[in-house]
Amino acid sequence: MIGLTVLIPIALLLGTMGLVAFFWAVRAGQFDDPDGAALRILNDED
Amino acid sequence: MASVLAQTSPEPATIHSLFAVPGMHCAGCIAKVERGLADVPGIVSARVNYSAKRVAIEHDRALSPPDLRNAIAGIGFAAEPLADPMVDDGNAESGTLLKALAVAGFASMNVMLLSVSIWSGADGATRALFHWLSALIALPTVAYAGQPFFRSAFAALRVGRTNMDVPISIGVLLATGMSLYETITGGRHAWFDGAVMLLTFLLAGRWLDGAMRGKARDGVAALLRQTAPGAYVLEAGQRSWVATPNLAPGMMMQVAAGERFAADGEIRDGRSSIDLSFLTGESQPQAVSIGDMVHAGALNVDGPLTVIVRACGPDTVIADIARMMDAAAQGKSRYVRIADRAARIYAPAVHLLAALSFAGWMLGGAGIHQSLLIATAVLLITCPCALGLAVPAAQVVACGALMRQGILVKDGSALERLAEADRVIFDKTGTLTLGRPEPTNLASLTLEDKPIVLALARASRHPLSIALAGALQSQGIVEAIVSDMVEVPGVGMRGKCDDHPVALERPSGTTAWTGLATEFSTGSNRVLLTFADALRPDAVATTAQLRAMGLEPIIASGDRPQALHDIALATDMLATGRMTPQAKLAMIERLKAQGHRVLMVGDGLNDGPALAAGHVSLAPSSASDVSQLAADAVFLGDSLAPVAIAVRAARRTLAVMRQNFALAIGYNVLAVPLAIAGMVTPLLAALAMSGSSIIVVANALRLRSAAK
Numbered sequence: 001m002i003g004l005t006v007l008i009p010i011a012l013l014l015g016t017m018g019l020v021a022f023f024w025a026v027r028a029g030q031f032d033d034p035d036g037a038a039l040r041i042l043n044d045e046d
Numbered sequence: 047m048a049s050v051l052a053q054t055s056p057e058p059a060t061i062h063s064l065f066a067v068p069g070m071h072c073a074g075c076i077a078k079v080e081r082g083l084a085d086v087p088g089i090v091s092a093r094v095n096y097s098a099k100r101v102a103i104e105h106d107r108a109l110s111p112p113d114l115r116n117a118i119a120g121i122g123f124a125a126e127p128l129a130d131p132m133v134d135d136g137n138a139e140s141g142t143l144l145k146a147l148a149v150a151g152f153a154s155m156n157v158m159l160l161s162v163s164i165w166s167g168a169d170g171a172t173r174a175l176f177h178w179l180s181a182l183i184a185l186p187t188v189a190y191a192g193q194p195f196f197r198s199a200f201a202a203l204r205v206g207r208t209n210m211d212v213p214i215s216i217g218v219l220l221a222t223g224m225s226l227y228e229t230i231t232g233g234r235h236a237w238f239d240g241a242v243m244l245l246t247f248l249l250a251g252r253w254l255d256g257a258m259r260g261k262a263r264d265g266v267a268a269l270l271r272q273t274a275p276g277a278y279v280l281e282a283g284q285r286s287w288v289a290t291p292n293l294a295p296g297m298m299m300q301v302a303a304g305e306r307f308a309a310d311g312e313i314r315d316g317r318s319s320i321d322l323s324f325l326t327g328e329s330q331p332q333a334v335s336i337g338d339m340v341h342a343g344a345l346n347v348d349g350p351l352t353v354i355v356r357a358c359g360p361d362t363v364i365a366d367i368a369r370m371m372d373a374a375a376q377g378k379s380r381y382v383r384i385a386d387r388a389a390r391i392y393a394p395a396v397h398l399l400a401a402l403s404f405a406g407w408m409l410g411g412a413g414i415h416q417s418l419l420i421a422t423a424v425l426l427i428t429c430p431c432a433l434g435l436a437v438p439a440a441q442v443v444a445c446g447a448l449m450r451q452g453i454l455v456k457d458g459s460a461l462e463r464l465a466e467a468d469r470v471i472f473d474k475t476g477t478l479t480l481g482r483p484e485p486t487n488l489a490s491l492t493l494e495d496k497p498i499v500l501a502l503a504r505a506s507r508h509p510l511s512i513a514l515a516g517a518l519q520s521q522g523i524v525e526a527i528v529s530d531m532v533e534v535p536g537v538g539m540r541g542k543c544d545d546h547p548v549a550l551e552r553p554s555g556t557t558a559w560t561g562l563a564t565e566f567s568t569g570s571n572r573v574l575l576t577f578a579d580a581l582r583p584d585a586v587a588t589t590a591q592l593r594a595m596g597l598e599p600i601i602a603s604g605d606r607p608q609a610l611h612d613i614a615l616a617t618d619m620l621a622t623g624r625m626t627p628q629a630k631l632a633m634i635e636r637l638k639a640q641g642h643r644v645l646m647v648g649d650g651l652n653d654g655p656a657l658a659a660g661h662v663s664l665a666p667s668s669a670s671d672v673s674q675l676a677a678d679a680v681f682l683g684d685s686l687a688p689v690a691i692a693v694r695a696a697r698r699t700l701a702v703m704r705q706n707f708a709l710a711i712g713y714n715v716l717a718v719p720l721a722i723a724g725m726v727t728p729l730l731a732a733l734a735m736s737g738s739s740i741i742v743v744a745n746a747l748r749l750r751s752a753a754k
Contacts, residue, residue, distance in 0.1 A: 039096060
């Protein structure tokens with residue numbers, strides 16, 4: 001039981017962090033231009 | 047300028063403009079556009095969206111759209127201004143659904159983890175703890191991710207109707223409520239996992255549907271050109287930029303070469319040619335001079351023109367046609383999609399079933415608590431999880447397959463309507479034919495002459511020269527070296543090859559020719575090259591295939607009946623000539639009244655109303671903008687074969703959708719008796735729900751080869 005009370009909050013916290021990261025990515029426009037992002041990496045000076 | 051504005055209004059000194067730049071192909075293009083624009087004075091920054099082939103420019107208010115367009119042209123890319131970047135409803139909706147899907151997905155994974163432990167035998171305090179944890183995750187999730195369904199269900203109920211979202215909402219809310227009660231009273235079963243998983247699957251279907259439509263819409267928008275955002279107006283010797291909504295009759299517009307007219311008007315000064323392809327789909331420019339009328343949206347090709355505005359805004363010819371199309375499209379918007387038709391029968395049946403099982407168990411003396419539990423199980427099991435996925439999954443896969451073949455379907459319901467069509471009406475010019483001249487007797491040129499002709503043709507921008515050069519290049523001819531080339535206006539090209547005079551000229555009087563032709567001469571040797579508006583490749587085969595599929599093809603053209611004769615014979619179709627847009631509309635209405643469902647294939651503006659009125663419609667990508675907007679799908683390339691491919695793919699999609707419905711109903715027939723008998727545990731519900739969803743998605747994936 002002790003293990004559960006430690007592990008479950010940790011699991012939930014990690015999951016929530018992933019969710020928050022995804023929300024940030026959507027809001028920051030990471031999914032607006034997927035094809036362009038793949039090409040931009042080829043530009044040297046950016 | 048910027049500082050003056052900053053003093054007079056609180057608005058920022060810079061504004062954002064959006065331009066479509068379809069010519070970007072590589073990483074180098076992105077860098078070139080962004081850096082090139084950043085160097086232009088007045089431009090703060092430019093950001094390319096490569097997926098949508100757009101560039102967003104933040105710039106000084108002083109820069110007008112033509113200035114920006116010229117700046118992009120200076121870098122070497124053709125660009126067209128796009129409407130207000132803020133108006134993008136589709137993307138916003140898709141974003142909301144994606145966030146809801148992420149929350150539901152996160153919650154269902156966590157709740158499922160807890161539920162699996164309970165099913166594996168967790169008991170007593172552990173079970174209570176896990177139920178409470180599940181409730182903690184599930185309640186906010188249902189409140190957030192369930193909103194799209196609750197809103198839609200509420201909107202339907204308010205007008206006294208029911209749709210697929212009503213049983214979904216009732217099922218989810220009842221399951222959540224019952225589970226909460228169970229958790230508080232320390233009961234054995236909680237259904238949080240079922241409720242949240244249901245939301246996840248349904249949101250996935252909804253999001254797929256929206257994403258597919260958005261992608262096709264972007265594709266079509268990239269092809270579209272817009273009417274001018276405004277014009278330079280001359281007033282008391284002053285030249286100022288006036289936006290389209292502020293133009294008024296009587297104003298003098300100055301339109302430079304390469305700009306579009308912002309209003310209908312009459313030419314007062316200048317001589318030029320205008321490109322009416324947005325209206326007619328025909329790309330050959332028309333010569334105009336003082337006194338001629340020009341229409342909003344037309345492109346000024348050659349020289350600067352001064353135009354007095356006669357009609358603007360809602361009074362222009364183009365606005366008139368738009369109204370006619372809106373009226374014609376009313377019928378199409380009344381079309382009820384298959385999933386909604388199924389829901390009309392399905393939703394009441396499900397509610398009746400749940401109510402009956404509740405009443406049955408009450409009468410059997412089971413008590414209100416157990417009866418409610420069983421009714422909840424029935425609702426959860428019958429929730430149209432597979433139905434909600436069955437249709438969008440099939441459409442997304444089929445539309446993706448069609449897109450790879452160069453057919454952009456704008457709307458999921460277009461596939462359903464396309465599968466139902468049983469008559470097809472073709473326009474002639476630009477639809478059955480290519481709508482541009484093609485050389486008909488290249489074989490009469492010798493192998494030595496062809497490279498010389500190619501060299502002469504490539505040096506000219508005349509439409510016949512362009513057609514000739516294109517045809518010769520596709521034969522693999524390499525151009526010869528021709529020196530001293532001159533273009534004599536109105537006559538043709540002249541030059542020297544190995545010290546022989548060579549020429550590609552308008553046919554001289556002795557060889558009178560009624561159609562389109564040009565004459566190639568080396569010394570005294572003359573060859574007459576004739577041109578015709580050629581039939582699209584595969585036109586004959588495609589119409590034969592359509593007939594074999596049960597779609598009787600007809601030609602409806604605005605052209606002279608004599609011009610239709612050859613094509614009608616070649617494709618073995620019934621043809622009617624001299625048809626006005628109204629006559630085409632009437633023809634479709636007549637066929638509709640006879641109970642037929644018409645597929646309209648057309649390209650010109652005169653087809654616009656017919657495209658909007660048809661049960662379903664297709665347009666080639668060479669069509670006028672209006673027609674591309676009105677059509678349900680746009681196909682790229684010269685071939686007519688996509689018409690048959692699209693119909694075949696649509697029919698396969700409909701077949702797969704029906705199979706998916708059958709699978710979903712079959713699963714219900716098996717599971718519902720168990721639920722009514724009170725034998726469905728949360729474990730069984732979770733297994734049944736995910737199992738049926740996987741099966742319908744797998745079945746839909748078979749459509750990947752639908753567009754072959």
